[in-house]
Amino acid sequence: MLNGECQTFVSDCHVRAAAALLSHSWDPIVLSALRRGPLRRHDLLTGIGGISDKVLTESLRRLRSRALITRAAEPGGGASYRLSPLGESLAEGPLAALAQWAADHQSDLV
Numbered sequence: 001m002l003n004g005e006c007q008t009f010v011s012d013c014h015v016r017a018a019a020a021l022l023s024h025s026w027d028p029i030v031l032s033a034l035r036r037g038p039l040r041r042h043d044l045l046t047g048i049g050g051i052s053d054k055v056l057t058e059s060l061r062r063l064r065s066r067a068l069i070t071r072a073a074e075p076g077g078g079a080s081y082r083l084s085p086l087g088e089s090l091a092e093g094p095l096a097a098l099a100q101w102a103a104d105h106q107s108d109l110v
Helices: 014-020 027-036 041-047 053-065 085-104
Strands: 069-073 079-083
Touching (some): 027 041, 027 053, 027 085, 041 053, 053 069, 079 085
Antiparallel strands (some): 069 079
């Protein structure tokens, strides 16, 4: 519990709010892919194994609506996506720690 206002496991608790950001399995993967820097949609699609065009589109829309990524027009057409400051704080902090935890415990997670 971060403060006295949030009771663990209550519907409006901070843990639930944070878990909602991870409820769509591809969103954290897209955020992690964007840690390398801005990428065009095509680069995300080819760089993330197993994601479909439709699912990537939905993920990008959802992440933009939550202000975790931004979309910028590219010279000559097209657009690129990048982490917003909020998205960067999530991707570089909790998501990176979760990925490290999973790597450290990979054999136990079978």
